Amino acid sequence: DVETLSHFQQMFGKKMKKNTVVVLVGSEDKTSARPNEVTNENLESILYQSGRK
Incomplete structure (x- = not known):
C-alpha cells in the first residue's frame, strides 16, 4: 500500500526506484472498503513512485 x-x-531513497518491481495480485474477496476510484488512484501513485515498473 501507499504507506x-x-x-x-x-529507507532507500532514490535507489528504491531502480530496485523496485510492483507485483499485482488479484483477490478473491470482492468486498472492499474503498471505492474503485480510490484504489485506482492509489495504484497509480504506487506505480509512479516506483518508476512504473
Missing part, C-alpha cells in the same frame, strides 16, 4: 511504499522510499 509501505513511502516507508521504503525513506
Whole structure:
C-alpha cells in the first residue's frame, strides 16, 4: 500500500526506484472498503513512485 511504499522510499531513497518491481495480485474477496476510484488512484501513485515498473 501507499504507506509501505513511502516507508521504503525513506529507507532507500532514490535507489528504491531502480530496485523496485510492483507485483499485482488479484483477490478473491470482492468486498472492499474503498471505492474503485480510490484504489485506482492509489495504484497509480504506487506505480509512479516506483518508476512504473
